[in-house]
Each structure stands twice: as structure tokens, then as C-alpha cells.
Amino acid sequence: ELQNFRPTKAVIDLKAIQSNVSNLRKHLHSDVHIMAVIKANAYGHGDIRVAEVALKAGATMLAVATPEEALHVRQFIADAPILILGAVPVHFAPYAAKYNITLTVFSTEWLEQVAALAPQFEKPLLIHLKVDSGMGRIGVRTAEELHAVYEAAQLENVIVDGIFTHFATADEEQTTFYEHQLATFKKLVASLPKKPRIVHAANTAASLVKEHVQFDAVRFGISLYGLSPSPYVEEHLPYDLRPAFSLETELVHVKQLHKGDTVGYGATYEATEDEWIGTIPVGYADGVIRALANQEFLVQGMRAPIVGRICMDQIMIKLPKKMSVGERVVLIGKQGNDEITMQEWASRLNTIVYEIPCMLTPRIPRVYKA
Numbered sequence: 328e329l330q331n332f333r334p335t336k337a338v339i340d341l342k343a344i345q346s347n348v349s350n351l352r353k354h355l356h357s358d359v360h361i362m363a364v365i366k367a368n369a370y371g372h373g374d375i376r377v378a379e380v381a382l383k384a385g386a387t388m389l390a391v392a393t394p395e396e397a398l399h400v401r402q403f404i405a406d407a408p409i410l411i412l413g414a415v416p417v418h419f420a421p422y423a424a425k426y427n428i429t430l431t432v433f434s435t436e437w438l439e440q441v442a443a444l445a446p447q448f449e450k451p452l453l454i455h456l457k458v459d460s461g462m463g464r465i466g467v468r469t470a471e472e473l474h475a476v477y478e479a480a481q482l483e484n485v486i487v488d489g490i491f492t493h494f495a496t497a498d499e500e501q502t503t504f505y506e507h508q509l510a511t512f513k514k515l516v517a518s519l520p521k522k523p524r525i526v527h528a529a530n531t532a533a534s535l536v537k538e539h540v541q542f543d544a545v546r547f548g549i550s551l552y553g554l555s556p557s558p559y560v561e562e563h564l565p566y567d568l569r570p571a572f573s574l575e576t577e578l579v580h581v582k583q584l585h586k587g588d589t590v591g592y593g594a595t596y597e598a599t600e601d602e603w604i605g606t607i608p609v610g611y612a613d614g615v616i617r618a619l620a621n622q623e624f625l626v627q628g629m630r631a632p633i634v635g636r637i638c639m640d641q642i643m644i645k646l647p648k649k650m651s652v653g654e655r656v657v658l659i660g661k662q663g664n665d666e667i668t669m670q671e672w673a674s675r676l677n678t679i680v681y682e683i684p685c686m687l688t689p690r691i692p693r694v695y696k697a
């Protein structure tokens with residue numbers, strides 16, 4: 328395929344992914360499965376390459392968010408079970424059965440409509456029942472709802488293969504709500520006539536810092552990529568995480584400004600003395616949004632702040648000294664003795680690290696370091 332001409336790229340370190348999975352493998356009880364959560368194009372890291380490495384390093388299942396993601400992954404990964412974590416329309420059920428995609432189910436109406444299609448399924452449809460133990464998103468909330476869905480799922484060509492819930496506060500120090508969710512979930516699972524094969528509840532935070540919540544599988548997302556779900560979890564990690572994602576580019580123009588010269592739309596930045604300014608080929612159409620104003624990037628291991636407004640495709644930075652066109656600029660990652668972390672971006676944008684790799688658009692090619 329065509330090579331990349333623009334020097335802006337995200338470099339994904341597959342050894343970091345491999346290390347994060349194999350460390351989790353050692354951390355978990357040996358009979359607990361690792362479900363690699365690769366939704367949203369593996370949190371912006373590239374779902375197929377991440378899935379291949381994760382499966383080789385000890386994951387046995389994959390989780391995505393949408394039918395389209397599941398079909399895309401199944402085109403490249405023939406065997407691993409793929410669970411769609413979100414709701415899917417009834418008319419997707421025949422495709423799920425055909426392509427061995429496991430669905431999340433929590434509605435009797437959904438099952439009643441699928442009942443009409445099930446006899447024609449090419450293969451049995453695997454489903455996991457979803458319990459809303461407090462996340463307040465999707466799922467059954469009471470024993471009677473759970474039993475109604477369980478009964479409605481007793482269909483030819485439908486197999487209740489799992490049951491799961493999702494924690495809203497596992498990444499926080501406060502455990503009251505988390506304990507309430509865990510107790511609710513355990514009670515509901517115990518109320519079923521038969522335990523489904525795969526019971527799962529833990530996300531990264533619960534997998535890393537909570538006890539007795541591993542059940543039959545854990546759903547491992549953010550720390551698969553070497554990122555921490557929260558500062559609290561970061562302070563209590565059972566092993567070091569290796570961030571897999573770095574973002575880099577090169578200077579495409581360098582000039583010296585004199586006192587009073589201005590930079591960018593609105594002429595919002597004014598040089599206070601002779602200053603060296605670099606221009607880099609990346610902007611808000613790449614997901615480096617305008618709210619990131621004043622973020623620093625690294626050149627020769629030194630910090631260079633954005634000056635002037637972020638443009639759609641270009642950004643100006645104030646260089647610590649005269650530099651040449653072609654000089655490498657690190658927007659996320661290490662250079663010399665310094666590092667620009669995703670957490671630094673997230674703090675500046677008043678968001679969480681999860682959002683950063685997801686917001687970087689496909690115009691930034693993801694290249695892989697094996």
C-alpha cells in the first residue's frame with residue numbers, strides 16, 4: 328500500500344502490548360480467561376494488530392462495541408470468541424450466529440423477536456446476559472427481569488454462554504458502591520438454575536486492584552495499552568505498565584521572529600524578543616484539538632510549547648533554539664530524559680486518558696514497532 332508521506336504518525340509498540348498482557352496473565356489465577364477489549368479500533372491503537380499480539384500473549388477472547396467492529400475483526404481473526412459489549416439490533420442475530428460472534432442480551436422483547444429467526448440460524452447463537460448492577464447503562468436490574476430474560480433465551484439455536492456486569496467505580500479508592508455492585512451481581516448469578524459457562528465482571532481497575540472478582544474471565548481494556556484507568560489505580564499497580572502509543576512528527580518550517588511579530592489565526596501570540604518558531608504538520612483535523620493550546624511537545628528532549636492557535640492541519644511551537652527542518656518532534660511519548668504522557672494531555676483537556684488515543688483521527692497513520 329502507499330507509504331506515508333506526511334511525517335506525522337502514531338507508533339504502536341507491540342512489545343508493550345505483549346508485556347502488558349503477559350504480566351496480567353501472571354497476575355490472574357491460572358484458570359481465569361483474559362478478554363482483550365479492542366473496541367474503538369483498540370482504543371485507537373489498531374484492533375487487528377493488537378488482537379493478534381494479545382491472543383499470542385495469553386488473551387483467549389476479544390470484546391468490541393459494535394456489530395461492524397465484530398465483523399471487521401472476524402475477517403482477520405478466524406477463531407477467537409468475539410463478544411459485542413453493546414446492544415445490537417435483532418436483524419444482526421443471524422450474522423452473529425453465522426460468524427460466531429457472541430451477543431450481549433438483556434431484553435425479553437429482543438429475544439421474542441430473535442425467536443422467529445433462530446430456527447434458520449446456520450449455527451447456534453451464543454449470548455451473554457447483561458446485568459446492570461449499578462452502571463445504569465444497559466442490563467437487567469432485578470432477579471425477576473433476569474429470570475424473564477433467561478426463560479426467553481431457552482430457544483433452539485440460542486445458548487446462554489455467559490453473564491456479566493460492569494463496574495462504575497472500580498477505579499476509585501471508595502469501595503462502597505463497588506461492593507454493592509459486586510454483591511448484587513453475585514446474588515443474581517446465584518439465582519439462575521444453572522451457572523453460565525463464563526461469568527465476568529472485572530474491567531482493568533477491578534482486575535488489577537480488587538480481590539475475588541476475577542470469576543471466569545476479566546475484560547482488559549485500558550491497561551492492555553499500558554495506560555492506567557485512574558490516578559488511584561496508578562498508585563496501586565501490581566506491576567509496571569508499558570504505554571504502547573507514541574505520537575511524533577517533524578519540523579517542516581523554522582523561522583526567527585522578532586519582538587512584536589505574531590503567530591497564527593487571530594494573531595494571538597506575540598514574540599517578546601528574538602524567538603525561533605517551528606511549524607509541524609498536524610492539527611485539529613488529526614484530533615489535536617484547539618483546547619490543547621499551550622501543550623508542550625518535545626524536540627531534542629526539550630519542551631517546546633504550542634504558540635498561537637492550533638490550525639486544522641498545522642501547529643506552531645516555540646523552539647528552545649535554532650533547529651533544522653526535519654527535526655523530530657514528540658507529541659506523546661519519550662524523548663531524551665523527558666516524556667509527554669497521555670495523562671498530561673488528559674489533564675490539560677480536563678478528561679481521562681481513555682479519550683486521548685480514541686480522539687486521534689484516522690488521518691494519523693498507526694505504524695507498528697514489532
Ligand SMILES: Cc1ncc(COP(=O)(O)O)c(CNc2conc2O)c1O
Pocket residue numbers: 364412493529530531532546547548549550556681
Ligand atoms: C462493558 C465493558 N467492559 C470492559 C471495559 C474495559 O474497561 P477498561 O478499559 O477500564 O479495562 C469497558 C470499557 N468501556 C469504556 C471505557 O471508556 N468508556 C467506556 O464505556 C466496558 O464498557
